[in-house]
Amino acid sequence: MKEILHYIKKNKFAxxxxxxxGILYFLAVFADFISPYPFDLQHRDxxxxxxxxxxxxxxxxxxxxxxFVYGYRLVDPVFKRYEIDYSRKYPxxxxxxxxxxxxxxxxxxxxxxxxVKEGRIFLLGADHLGRDIFSRLLYGGxxxxxxxxxxxxxxxxxxxxxxxxxxxxxxKVDNILMRIAEIVMSFPGFYLMLALRAVFPITLSSVQVxxxxxxxxxxxxxxxxxxxxxxxxxxxxxxDFVLAAKSYGASSLRIxxxxxxxxxFSYLLIAATLSIPGYILGESAxxxxxxxxxxxxxxxxxxxxxxxxxxxxxxxPWILAPGVAIFITILSFNLLGDALRDALDxxxxxxx
Amino acid sequence: MFLYILKRLIQMVPLVxxxxxxxxxxxxxxxxxxxxxxxxxxxISKETLKELERAYGLDQPLLVQYFKWLINALTxxxxxxxxxxxxxxxxxKERIGNTLFLSITSAVLAWGxxxxxxxxxxxxxxxxxxxxxxxxxxxxxxxxxxxxxxxLLFVAVKTGIFPTGGAxxxxxxxxxxxxxxxxxxxxxxxxxxxxxxxxxxGLVRLVRSAMIEALQSEYVMFARxxxxxxxxxxxxHAFRNALNPFITLLGFEIANLLSGAALIEIIVNWPGMGMxxxxxxxxxxxxxxxxxxxxxxxxxIIGNLIADVLLAKLDPRVRQREVEGxxx
Numbered sequence: 001m002k003e004i005l006h007y008i009k010k011n012k013f014a015x016x017x018x019x020x021x022g023i024l025y026f027l028a029v030f031a032d033f034i035s036p037y038p039f040d041l042q043h044r045d046x047x048x049x050x051x052x053x054x055x056x057x058x059x060x061x062x063x064x065x066x067x068f069v070y071g072y073r074l075v076d077p078v079f080k081r082y083e084i085d086y087s088r089k090y091p092x093x094x095x096x097x098x099x100x101x102x103x104x105x106x107x108x109x110x111x112x113x114x115x116v117k118e119g120r121i122f123l124l125g126a127d128h129l130g131r132d133i134f135s136r137l138l139y140g141g142x143x144x145x146x147x148x149x150x151x152x153x154x155x156x157x158x159x160x161x162x163x164x165x166x167x168x169x170x171x172k173v174d175n176i177l178m179r180i181a182e183i184v185m186s187f188p189g190f191y192l193m194l195a196l197r198a199v200f201p202i203t204l205s206s207v208q209v210x211x212x213x214x215x216x217x218x219x220x221x222x223x224x225x226x227x228x229x230x231x232x233x234x235x236x237x238x239x240d241f242v243l244a245a246k247s248y249g250a251s252s253l254r255i256x257x258x259x260x261x262x263x264x265f266s267y268l269l270i271a272a273t274l275s276i277p278g279y280i281l282g283e284s285a286x287x288x289x290x291x292x293x294x295x296x297x298x299x300x301x302x303x304x305x306x307x308x309x310x311x312x313x314x315x316x317p318w319i320l321a322p323g324v325a326i327f328i329t330i331l332s333f334n335l336l337g338d339a340l341r342d343a344l345d346x347x348x349x350x351x352x
Numbered sequence: 353m354f355l356y357i358l359k360r361l362i363q364m365v366p367l368v369x370x371x372x373x374x375x376x377x378x379x380x381x382x383x384x385x386x387x388x389x390x391x392x393x394x395x396i397s398k399e400t401l402k403e404l405e406r407a408y409g410l411d412q413p414l415l416v417q418y419f420k421w422l423i424n425a426l427t428x429x430x431x432x433x434x435x436x437x438x439x440x441x442x443x444x445k446e447r448i449g450n451t452l453f454l455s456i457t458s459a460v461l462a463w464g465x466x467x468x469x470x471x472x473x474x475x476x477x478x479x480x481x482x483x484x485x486x487x488x489x490x491x492x493x494x495x496x497x498x499x500x501x502x503x504l505l506f507v508a509v510k511t512g513i514f515p516t517g518g519a520x521x522x523x524x525x526x527x528x529x530x531x532x533x534x535x536x537x538x539x540x541x542x543x544x545x546x547x548x549x550x551x552x553x554g555l556v557r558l559v560r561s562a563m564i565e566a567l568q569s570e571y572v573m574f575a576r577x578x579x580x581x582x583x584x585x586x587x588x589h590a591f592r593n594a595l596n597p598f599i600t601l602l603g604f605e606i607a608n609l610l611s612g613a614a615l616i617e618i619i620v621n622w623p624g625m626g627m628x629x630x631x632x633x634x635x636x637x638x639x640x641x642x643x644x645x646x647x648x649x650x651x652x653i654i655g656n657l658i659a660d661v662l663l664a665k666l667d668p669r670v671r672q673r674e675v676e677g678x679x680x
Contacts, residue, residue, distance in 0.1 A: 135661075183370035188611030188648035194633040195641055199381045281496055285615055288498060289630065307502045308619065310516050314509035323499035331494035 004269075007343030013018035014339030017332035024329060032101040035135030036115040036123075040296040041099065043120060043130030046072070048080040048168035048316045051125040059086055071119050079315065090119035104108035125215045135322055140322060144280055145329065147213060151279035153220035156225060160161045160268065162230025164256040168237055169306055174282065181223040189220055193282065196220075197291045204295045213292055217282045225271060232264050266344040273337035277330040284326060300326050353664070360660055372425070376418045378636050390518045393521040421639070425631075425646055431639035435631075442645040443628060447608070448647070450519050451617065451624035455609040456546070457540050461548035462555060463602075468557025469552075473592065479562060485556060492553035501546045501619045514542040519623050547613055551605075558601075562594040565647045569593070596667055601661025607652035610644075 008014045027034060042048070062075040065110035071088030075081050093311040094139050096115035103109050113120060166177040169232065196216045236242065237260060261268075280300075285291035287301025288308070295302065307313050307320055412420075420670045421431060428652060430440035473485040492500075508514035515521070521535050566572060567590050575585045614626030621627075632640035 012472075102470055115623045130427070179366070179370070183367060183374060185374075186367055186371055186607075186649060186652050188608070188614075188645065188652075190614045190642075191629050191644055191648060194629060195375065195378050198633040198636065201379060277494070284496065285498065288615075288617065304498070304502070310505055313502060313506045317506060319500055320499070320506070323496065323502060326499060327495050330496065331490070333489065334494050347660075 004340065004343055008336070008339055011339040011342070013098075013335045016116050017335040020328065020332045021336070024141060024325075024332075025145055027138050028145050030103070031135075031138035033103050033109075033111070034064055034113045035138045036096075036098065036112050037132040037135045037247060038099050038101070039131070039136045039139035039298045041131060041135075043126065043132075043345035045072070045273055046082075046120060046122075046126055046130045047119065047128050049122050049130060050316075050319050051121065052122050054092060054123075058089065062063055064091075066093075068092060069116060069119065069121050074294075090118065092116055092121065093334070111283060112340070124321045125316065126301070128312075133303070133318060136303055137300070137325055140300045141301055141325065142285060143210065143293055143297070143299040144301070144326070147210065147217075147278040147283045148276035148333075151214050151217045151221070151282075152275050154214055155221035156268060156272055158218060158262050158276075159222040159225030160229050160264065161256075162222065163226035164233055164261050166226065167230040167233025167250065168256050168260060170234075174230070178227065180224050184220065184223040187220075190285075193217075193286065194219055194291070197286060202291070203294075204222040206293055209293055213283050216286075217279050221275065221278070221295075227273070229260060229264055232267065233260050236260050244303070259307040270337060270341045273333055273340055274302050280326065280329060290352075333350055353661070356535075357657065358545035360657055361653075364656070366652065369422070371649045372422060372431065372646055374643065375642055376421070377416075380414060380638070382636055421642065425642075430643035430646065432630075433640045435635045435636050435637045436640075440639050443640065443649060444625070444643055444671065446623050447628050449624060451610060451613060451626070452534070452615070453519075454540055454543055454622060454624060455613050457537075458544040458547035458551070458613070459467055459605055459609070460611060461544060462552040463605075465548075466552050470556045471563055471586070473560045474554070474563030474567060475586070482560075485560070489553040489556045492549050493557075495550075497546055497550040498615055498619055500549060501543070502615050504542055504546060505620065508542060515539050516542075516620075518621060524594055543613070543616050543622055546616055549659050555601075558597070559594070562597060563590060563613075566594040573621060590665070596663065599663045599666065600659050602662070603655040603657075606658060608654030608655075609668040610648050610651050 008018060023287050027298050030044070032038070049072060052072070053066045054069060056063075056067055060070075068089045068091045071085040072082040072092065074086045075083045077225040092114055093115050093116070095111045096117065097110055098112040098115055099111045100108065120126075122132050124137065125133050127133055127136070141342055162177055168172045193216055196219065197212075200212055232254075242259055243256060245259050252256075283292055283299065283302030284304065287299045290302070290305060293299040301320070307323075313321060387527045412504065428441055430444070431442055432438070433440050436443055443472040469485055476482050502552065504514065505516055508516050515538060519539050520532075521539070524532060524535055526534055567586075569590075570587060571593070572590050576582075580589075610625055611629075613622075613624065614629065616622070617624040617626030618630055629644045630642065631637070632644065
């Protein structure tokens with residue numbers, strides 16, 4: 001583990017990505033405290049409000065120690081065009097009183113990291129119901145960021161166990177398990193995802209949908225991994241320590257889970273880091289089509305669903321913000337996974 | 353070679369049966385069926401419903417339904433679509449051309465650019481062009497392609513250089529042949545570009561590392577030592593050896609021609625298989641979904657077969673092991 005960290009520290013891209021991911025997960029965990037508004041609070045009078053810039057200097061060039069935002073006036077209610085009203089200044093306060101929430105799920109408080117006492121603050125603008133996109137982005141991160149990790153954990157557990165059993169026992173068991181894996185791998189992935197989603201009713205509670213998405217993505221994802229693990233196990237099972245374990249009478253299950261799979265750990269770690277983006281994308285794709293996380297709950301995918309209307313993208317481009325968040329997350333995981341591969345797989349390091 | 357192909361085809365049969373049977377099970381697991389929607393309609397009598405049930409074979413046990421479907425599917429009779437009331441084959445025929453046109457255009461774009469760029473980067477490791485290509489591939493590998501589609505749609509609306517939906521202009525029928533071709537290419541450009549960028553980014557990295565590995569090998573050193581011109585060293589020795597994994601990849605590419613573009617098709621309103629399948633799944637159009645998955649499986653078989661044959665043609669080691677081994 002120490003060695004891994006050492007390699008990551010040497011690679012400045014990977015080190016930065018580790019920090020970026022740390023910040024993203026931190027923001028998601030403390031979303032209710034950091035975001036100025038709850039994810040479902042609607043401001044019906046300000047649909048598609050543009051992002052409010054934070055100012056230190058007013059129009060006359062006077063410096064204000066306390067940053068402020070200007071008020072906005074709706075000038076065109078049909079096309080939702082706004083104009084800055086320079087006469088109204090709203091100072092931004094820290095630890096401001098707002099909606100009540102439970103920090104970390106159990107500490108009741110109504111303080112928010114920042115906010116305005118009057119007027120509105122929309123760092124990334126508002127959506128069609130006047131909900132703050134910045135707040136929804138943080139809450140959506142909870143779903144989008146965690147689904148990658150949960151999905152990978154589930155499918156890698158299945159993949160490692162199936163691959164381990166298949167490689168260790170060989171013969172008929174191997175044959176049957178690998179044929180099944182082959183069949184799952186041969187499905188057109190996207191169609192399979194749609195078909196599996198259709199097995200369950202469209203209207204489910206958001207917790208159910210969350211786990212449903214994990215199950216669907218894991219169902220598709222375990223097969224490829226189990227084949228690779230099987231190949232590795234084939235060579236590991238011939239080694240002396242496996243023979244030693246057998247000779248003192250360890251059960252097959254114990255040998256697979258305690259001796260063989262831990263030896264594939266470094267590969268699993270690399271593969272897991274590089275697979276998380278796939279799960280995040282899978283969730284986004286389902287939610288984007290309206291088959292995943294349902295309103296009013298936010299996920300990066302279902303926030304982007306608003307961008308499916310071409311006129312909305314062209315007039316209110318800030319609704320694309322979740323896409324940028326997805327991009328940053330995936331880029332970080334890719335850079336990190338690449339650095340891990342270089343660190344743990346010396347054969348590949350030579351070439352790059 | 354013929355025997356080899358035959359052997360490969362026979363190996364695929366259980367795969368097709370497995371895929372279709374699992375899809376059948378999945379769709380049957382879905383609550384209710386298409387007729388449930390009709391039952392809500394008071395204008396449709398019980399007798400008509402019974403009639404329909406019998407006509408579609410929905411009153412028979414699962415296995416019987418499946419085998420009936422499978423036997424018909426072998427002759428490309430994929431049954432009737434419940435919601436469109438036309439044979440599934442007709443529907444797929446209508447859409448498959450558009451999807452293939454889009455995927456093939458984007459695949460040609462991606463491969464046509466990835467191979468030269470990858471070689472270029474591999475020949476100048478760690479120079480600016482290599483770094484630029486690496487940066488490009490890393491960035492675009494990480495941009496979700498639906499997000500790229502949104503960004504390009506935004507550009508398209510703002511500038512009007514791309515059309516924003518559909519496969520043809522409204523006045524398509526009045527155009528002459530070249531006009532039609534241009535119109536199609538113009539409409540395909542945006543989604544094809546989105547899809548191509550994504551796969552180009554991944555491919556270029558692979559080409560680069562495969563080429564670097566080949567260039568470091570001893571046979572390349574030997575070819576250089578005996579004084580072959582650099583061009584021959586690169587293209588005849590290094591490149592041909594670096595090619596093998598890409599032929600397998602090409603097989604995957606062919607297998608993915610149908611479903612790989614589905615999400616982008618839905619986003620940019622491209623009248624292809626993606627939309628059709630989404631609708632079919634949502635309305636539980638059993639035979640339409642099955643048809644889509646079946647055609648997908650066939651594409652996979654064709655893709656794998658082409659890859660295997662090409663690999664045997666190009667690599668004497670594979671040929672010896674696989675093809676001549678069969679004949680003995």
